[in-house]
Amino acid sequence: MAFDADSVKIGRRGLLAGGSALGLTGVLAACGSGDDADSGEAAESQPWEFTDDQPATVALDQTPTKIVAFTGMAAALYDFGIEIPAVFGPTTNEDGSATTQAGNLPVADLEVFGNVYGEFDVEAFAAYGPEVLMTYYYYDPASLWYVPAESQAEITGLTELTALNVDDGANTQDQVIARHAELAASLGADLDSESNAANKERYDAAVEALKAAAAANPVRVLACAAAAETFYASSPLMGNDLRFFTELGVDLIIPDALDEASGGYYEILSWENVDKYAADVLLLDNRVQSLQPDQLTEYPTWAALPAVQAGQIVGWEAEPMYGYGLAAASIEALATAIQNAAKLS
Structure with missing residues (x-):
């Protein structure tokens, strides 16, 4: 949801509860082939x-x-x-x-x-x-x-x-x-059309690539989101995408002081404590209400994080996409980031 991330709780009613900031003629129709x-x-x-x-x-x-x-x-x-x-x-x-x-x-x-x-x-x-x-x-x-x-x-x-x-x-x-x-x-x-078959094939390949990358290079990954005054360390137990990545072998960090008011979706950290978890890769919420790397350059504690210094940051669709073609792109990106990441912790 497009809102002020500092004034609204960020859980599935906040952190995972929003987006960044959609008639067609003929209305419902199938497109493609x-x-x-x-x-x-x-x-x-x-x-x-x-x-x-x-x-x-x-x-x-x-x-x-x-x-x-x-x-x-x-x-x-x-x-x-x-x-x-x-x-x-x-x-x-x-x-x-x-x-x-x-x-x-x-x-x-x-x-x-x-x-x-x-x-x-x-x-x-x-x-x-x-x-x-x-x-x-x-x-x-x-x-x-x-x-x-x-x-x-x-x-x-x-x-x-x-x-x-x-x-x-x-x-x-x-x-x-x-x-x-x-x-x-x-x-x-x-679902058997050329475009849908191609999307499913790409998705299946992306899933296998992520599984292989996680097995070959077991780096620690922190799912997170950034706001002006607060850093959110997300729990991989509380999202269908993160649970899936965990099943595929990704070593996602589980924060140890989850915010009960949010339903346990994340731990709230001050910027002074943003280095609490030693992560090799940062899976950063890429929606508009979450600050992005180019907006975080003036945060010294962010800049000091080993993963930031190593450029080991990958965008996270904190509200996942539920089409095979759309999901494949984000899974591919995570697989590539893990495959290429250096062990920092």
């Missing part, structure tokens, strides 16, 4: 049914065309070949460019009902006449991602709801991607 487009058109003429993770089943007379989805979810579906015409959530930066969570979405063409956390134009949403609202939840299906709590009942009362659980405390990124694939297929995506 001609086969994809044909399958999308066929799906539109068929009844549609999908059981989400609440669990709740939505059944419509035909595949929905007026879908409004959380930006990251729309980006994942787009990766599978499904175009979502309208979104809410971190879509564009101040300069109009796509946020990290928007993936490859054509953001200039999308209807956006809210671009920052807490923002949702209910009146415009109602006028749009959505058939389905699609978003995520973490643990609690009653708390919908980026749907303001104060207007959630009004918003969900205007349309059907499909929600996927992106964190139940045990699920991993690959499992969440698989659920997105099921949803995309229900909307008309051809």
